[in-house]
Amino acid sequence: MRALIAAGNLAATRAGNQWLVDADSLDRQADLVAAGATGRPFAPRIAWAAAALCDDLADGISSAERHRLRNRLVHATASTVDTCALVRRWLSRRAQSLHRYRIGERDLVELLEARGVTPTGISAADTYNLGLATGGAADAYVSEHTRRELEKTYVLIDSVRGNLTLRVTDAAIADLTKAPRLIAGVDLADDTDARTHAAGCRLISEALRGIQGT
Incomplete structure (x- = not known):
């Protein structure tokens, strides 16, 4: 273990x-x-x-x-x-650590548009045309510095079953408007919901077809 x-x-x-x-x-x-x-x-x-x-x-x-x-x-x-x-x-x-929080819906929308926040998983599903509803949840990659700043700005409350997931990474994500397909796909495929998992696996397959075509 x-x-x-x-x-x-x-x-x-x-x-x-x-x-x-x-x-x-x-x-x-x-x-x-x-x-x-x-x-x-x-x-x-x-x-x-x-x-x-x-x-x-x-x-x-x-x-x-x-x-x-x-x-x-x-x-x-x-x-x-x-x-x-x-x-x-x-x-x-792919992530150094994972943190879950409870946050209001209005703040959630604003947070996803904040500098240094890269939407992934369910928050990137619409961009990749996966046909999934967010259900009031959000998922994103951030640096540790950004995570701490977001905690202060939005007074984020730790919650095991929270509606916001922040994944800390050292990767150069500052210029990314969304997580790459392989990353977003894995984040979705890790979900326990069968439909979300299946959508993630489809996105992974799509990403792999991209490398095969180069």
């Missing part, structure tokens, strides 16, 4: 000498194991580089790394393992 937490495969918080593991995170890990997706997760910068490659964005990696990564992505669909589960496993360390 501690090894999975250290590797970023399970979301958990320390409480004294014990770890409190997020239930959804535990369910996701069980699903990935059941699907046979037990390969080593990508380092955070490689996870974002993979998404950038699929969308023809600047990836920030060396030519040798790019060649190896492209080959892995191209051959992902040829694997005997569930492709969606495999990519979810690869990108499981």
Whole structure:
């Protein structure tokens, strides 16, 4: 269990000498194991580089790394393992930490338009024409600095079942108006709702077709 937490495969918080593991995170890990997706997760910068490659964005990696990564992505669909589960496993360390908050609907709309906030998952579903309703929820990537600023500005309240999910990353997201398809797809595919999960897997497949066509 501690090894999975250290590797970023399970979301958990320390409480004294014990770890409190997020239930959804535990369910996701069980699903990935059941699907046979037990390969080593990508380092955070490689996870974002993979998404950038699929969308023809600047990836920030060396030519040798790019060649190896492209080959892995191209051959992902040829694997005997569930492709969606495999990519979810690869990108499981895409965020350094995950935080959930409760916030009013009016503030939620304003927050998503704030500087340094990159919509993903359900908040990018409309942009990618996935036909999903937000249901009053929002999901976004931010830097740790931006997260702290948002907490102060919007007086965000920690809530395990909150309607706002902020994912902290060191990736260069400042110029992104939305998360790349592979990232947004994995965020959706990790959801426990069957329709949302399926939409995420479709977006992952679409992103992989992009790399195969280059």
